[in-house]
Amino acid sequence: MATATFRIWRGERGQGKFQDYTAEVSAGMVVLDAVHQIQAEQAGDLAVRWNCKAGKCGSCSAEINGMPKLMCMTRLNTLPQDRPVTVEPMKAFPHLKDLVTDVSWNYEVKKRIPKFQPRQPDAPDGTWRIAQEDVERVQEFRKCIECYLCQDVCHVLRDHHMHQQFIGPRFLVYAAALEMHPLDVGDRVEDLRKQFGVGLCNITKCCTKVCPEGITITDNAIIPLKERVVDRFFDPLSKLFRTFSNSKR
């Protein structure tokens, strides 16, 4: 049976090194299969997060040959066969052990975003009437599996470490899903500008490229949010209007 070399990052809390392992390769195999094989046979304490193994839960995020990917959806036959496959933890979050990082910051960020606020029900029985096309507009954003690969690749977080000022592509998608939800009447535009740092995104679209769900993050979520901020705070006509009407906004 064919074999391949896997160069896996081993270590704890940022300290560590690559270690090479050889694994048997079979048809259709994905990187996570190799990691499991190595774990069962050669490195029992190898730390890796995973769950569904079908690209639906977003647990097994890592950097494979330098690219942020889900290990369970990366087939070996899509990678060069003539050199080792490198597998490293995500870089935008604090390292815990081997391939596992501390992603708890993401959970804290989500709590800060004002929650869903539905309009009054449309029917006396407490239900709403919604057109399928209005549902579809936000279903794209609701496909997100929270793998945080977009956060990992975003240079505002990864290189500039602006975790305090910027919520990252995942949560801009989340905010967009709420803002464009057909029933939601909440208003997050001021927060997006002042607390969530939507202006810090400079549209390099790296997040869109790595999204395993194929969500058009930049074009469909972030740019429309930027437009809402601009319309509210920087549109010269409405600024003029506000000046004359003594609006305090």
Added chain:
Amino acid sequence: MAEYITHEHDVLIIGAGGAGLRAAVEASAAGVKVAVISKSLLGKAHTVMAEGGVAAAMGNVDDRDNWRVHFADTMRGGQYLNNWRMAELHAKEAPSRVRELEAWGALFDRTSDGRILQRNFGGHRYPRLAHVGDRTGLEMIRTLQDHGIHLGLDVFMEHTVVTLLKDDSRIAGAFGYDRERGRFHLFRAKAVVLATGGIGRAYKITSNSWEYTGDGHSLAYHAGAALMDMEFVQFHPTGMIWPPSVRGILVTEGVRGEGGVLRNRNGERFMFKDIPPLYTSQTADTEEEGWRYTQGDKNAKRPPELLTRDHVARCIRREVREGRGSPHGGVFLDIAWIKERIPNATEHIKKKLPSMYHQFKQLADIDITQEPMEVGPTTHYMMGGVKVDPDSQMSDVVGLFAAGECAAGLHGANRLGGNSLSDLLVFGKRAGEYAAAYAKENSLGAVNTDELESAEKWALQPFERKGSDNPYVVQHTLQDVMQELVGIVRQEQEMLQALDRIRELKAASERVSVEGNREYNAGWHTALDLHNLLTVSEIIARAALERKESRGAHFRDDFPAKDEKQGVFNIVARKGAGGEMQLTREAVPVMRQDLQQIIQEMK
């Protein structure tokens, strides 16, 4: 002296899938202090894998549907071993639970007049499953998660419970560890809700992730609660089978609901050959009629591909055994054929089944809009679990509740697709509500520190042993044993053999050693999970031996027929005073008269 961190709550919920989160939302709304323990990160539980939808008789698509029909369908699917009261509550309350999700932000697909759309599914008489394409479970768990994080819940992510704690006969809390550092934690609580999901990792071919090691089942059993219906393990008929690395990954029943058909290597629609008597009056007579049913013709009966999962799984197995299988040992599931019937079939399939399209494209190089899939049965769901009071979800242990897959009763001998998501919502809510009410009336139980010390000592033993058995090898061996000897088709000799093997593996599990330290050590976690896996495997094998007939998901080669004399009891397992496993036959509760009448009318 044991070293641990202590937490105190009114209600402790173990498990953060649909049932756990729904329980947490409800308990929290009742004003008590709630903790949720999640074995993985929040939002990653197996609920995300549920694709088809949530069953609720809202009657949005077919106004003939109502709770009575749903009740009768559920009982028929469960071969009348279900707890009728749970089936009644479930059918009545599911619509409200679904509408409530919408008020919390869930967005289901719509009918043309803007209401929640419902789709056909196996064993459901009318289109009943509210859905979001083929990612309904993700929508549901995310909605509960995003709603729950604003309720002040204490969420312990990546924590695992090792044992439940009791104060005399009532629950006092739980003891476990965190994955990150391997520190021990004492969770004191007035009430505990088990919502740990299934047991799929006891089998080699499964749709379940590493988490599903029967934790709730085993914790409850060892704490003295009764487990029921453990012989009923659902093998979903359609899992991926090729390439080997994806074997077991689920292919949603929604494919068949949208018109997908099963064929053997000769191109034959083999499901037409074998239609069980309970379903003949509801099944299409011709392929043409079956197609019309999937396209919403109210006068057409459903195609045999949408018969219950147990039956479809066995038919597939038969085709393979008799040499009519596909090249890799399954059968063909074809949705591409609908291009003969509708224009723009390619776009239609991608829109209705987007994640199936991507799953096959990415993992198997197969374009399901153009060619058939190869599928075969995969271990999917445990009908059996903690025996609970149907209204409150409390187990035999005072203050210990269970909901969702780890509880028994609703599904009887076989679960209908779509009845799981609704189960999580209906009984998750009830468990949360009753646990909170119980907590308000009771104080914290006392904890015996000796017990903590021995639990800690037990948990750390694998580090002290050197160079003995590998936990992964023990787990893989057990999976082979259960797959081969206590699988879809069972017989006495094989199950006796399985019990011998399980006994050996228990001994091996007490010898396993692990390398490294306590920080995020997968080998160590695997070693500790073995205890639960072996407990539930033994109960499954014993209960399956005890039921000497074939019913629902339980099929005996040596007793291939259904025996009405055995359709009157559930098999219940308890841990005896001396630690031995006791099995009893307990009479199925007598159904209320009005409900019996519904069953008669719907026959």
